[in-house]
Amino acid sequence: xxxxxxxxxxxxxxxxxxxxxxLFFIRLVVQFLNxxxxxxxxxxxxxxxxxGSAPFFREKNQQGDIxxxxxxxxxxxxxxxxxxxxxxxxxxxxxxxxVRNQYPxxxxxxxxxxxYYEKGMEIPEGIHLIRSEEIMQKYQIHTVxxxxxxxxxxxIRDIKQVKDYRDIESMFNMPVVKVx
Numbered sequence: 001x002x003x004x005x006x007x008x009x010x011x012x013x014x015x016x017x018x019x020x021x022x023l024f025f026i027r028l029v030v031q032f033l034n035x036x037x038x039x040x041x042x043x044x045x046x047x048x049x050x051x052g053s054a055p056f057f058r059e060k061n062q063q064g065d066i067x068x069x070x071x072x073x074x075x076x077x078x079x080x081x082x083x084x085x086x087x088x089x090x091x092x093x094x095x096x097x098x099v100r101n102q103y104p105x106x107x108x109x110x111x112x113x114x115x116y117y118e119k120g121m122e123i124p125e126g127i128h129l130i131r132s133e134e135i136m137q138k139y140q141i142h143t144v145x146x147x148x149x150x151x152x153x154x155x156i157r158d159i160k161q162v163k164d165y166r167d168i169e170s171m172f173n174m175p176v177v178k179v180x
Contacts, residue, residue, distance in 0.1 A: 027054060048140055054079075054154040055138040061128040067109060069154060070084045076157070077107045078168065079148040082122055084112060088163065089145045095165035097124040111135050149173060 048054070058068040069077060080096070082089035093110060100108055110123055114131040123129045139148065149158040149171045158171040 029090050052156050054156050057135050059130045059132050064105045067128050073154050074106055077150045080110045081144050082112045082145045084115055084146045086144050092145050092162055092165055095126055099165055099168050113164055
C-alpha cells in the first residue's frame with residue numbers, strides 16, 4: 001500500500017472521529033438551550049406549570065422498592081426536591097412526619113441527587129426517598145427545596161419553593177385549576 005492510500009484512510013478516520021465529537025457537542029448545546037424559554041422578550045428558565053401534566057417516572061426508593069408516577073395516578077402525591085447539603089431541606093424533611101400524620105392519604109416522595117461518598121439524609125418512616133438526577137431534570141428543578149403537589153392523572157396542582165413545612169401544608173388548601 002502506498003503512502004497516498006494510507007494518508008487518505010487516516011484522513012477519513014480523522015474526519016469520522018471529528019464528526020462524532022461535533023455531534024456530541026451539538027447534542028449538549030441543544031440540551032442546554034432546551035432549559036430556557038423566551039417570553040415577553042426575556043429569557044427565563046423553563047419550568048412546569050400548575051394544571052399541566054407531571055412527567056412520568058419509575059425509580060427505586062431507599063428500600064429498593066419501585067415507586068412510580070403514572071397515568072393511573074389516583075391519590076395525591078407530594079414530590080419534595082432536595083439536596084443533602086441544604087440546611088432548609090433538612091429542616092423541612094424533619095417535619096415531613098407532621099405532614100404525613102395530617103394528610104395520611106397523600107403519598108410523599110423526596111427526590112434528591114445521587115450521592116456516593118456519605119450516608120445521606122434521614123427520611124421519616126413511610127416516606128419514599130429517590131435519588132435521581134434524571135427526575136430533577138425532567139421536573140426542571142432549579143432551586144431546592146421545591147415541592148410539587150400532583151393530583152389525579154398526574155395533574156400538577158401546585159408548585160412551591162419551600163421555606164418550612166407550613167408552605168407544604170398550604171399546598172393542600174389550593175383549589176384545583178385545569179389548564180387548557
